[in-house]
Amino acid sequence: MPGSGPPSLTLAHVQGFGVGITAGLLLGVIGFAWLTNQSTTTITEAIEEAQVEDVENAKPRFDFYTVLPSQTLDLTSDVEPPDLSNGGSSDLYVLQAGSFRAQKDADRRRGELVLLGLNPTIDQTEGDNGAWYRVYLGPFESRSKMAQARSITAQQSIDTLLLRRPRSP
Numbered sequence: 001m002p003g004s005g006p007p008s009l010t011l012a013h014v015q016g017f018g019v020g021i022t023a024g025l026l027l028g029v030i031g032f033a034w035l036t037n038q039s040t041t042t043i044t045e046a047i048e049e050a051q052v053e054d055v056e057n058a059k060p061r062f063d064f065y066t067v068l069p070s071q072t073l074d075l076t077s078d079v080e081p082p083d084l085s086n087g088g089s090s091d092l093y094v095l096q097a098g099s100f101r102a103q104k105d106a107d108r109r110r111g112e113l114v115l116l117g118l119n120p121t122i123d124q125t126e127g128d129n130g131a132w133y134r135v136y137l138g139p140f141e142s143r144s145k146m147a148q149a150r151s152i153t154a155q156q157s158i159d160t161l162l163l164r165r166p167r168s169p
Contacts, residue, residue, distance in 0.1 A: 091164045093138055094162075095138055095149060096134055096163055097113060097137055097160050098134070101131070103122075110122055113153070113158075116156060137160070
């Protein structure tokens with residue numbers, strides 16, 4: 001019985017299968033491109049409409065044009081203006097470049113500052129919690145000289161504390 005075996009594939013079957021795959025891929029690519037173009041167009045239109053609505057309904061972010069004219073200033077304060085007659089500050093400026101428990105640490109910091117071309121001093125103080133060795137730069141006659149020294153120490157990652165001291169009579 002010749003027809004009782006498994007079905008056989010012929011060249012016509014293989015060609016039909018190939019044409020079907022090709023047609024499916026082509027339709028899939030065309031459909032994907034069309035859908036992508038449609039969704040991009042729809043999104044673009046929605047964004048443009050939202051921007052137009054925002055521009056039309058936009059309110060000013062600041063309403064100082066209406067707030068400022070309605071405010072009043074109290075110029076009858078009890079604060080006295082500073083006395084500027086002496087032409088400058090009478091204070092001296094000192095930079096504290098460190099505070100240490102051990103004198104050898106203070107000497108090490110002083111050495112670092114001397115190598116930077118500065119003139120540090122060490123001041124020993126006694127407190128309730130023992131001796132402290134503080135490294136000072138200055139006193140400086142002007143803020144500009146103090147700022148220059150502070151800049152030099154900042155470049156070397158040395159933190160400083162600005163102290164103002166009254167000038168001795």
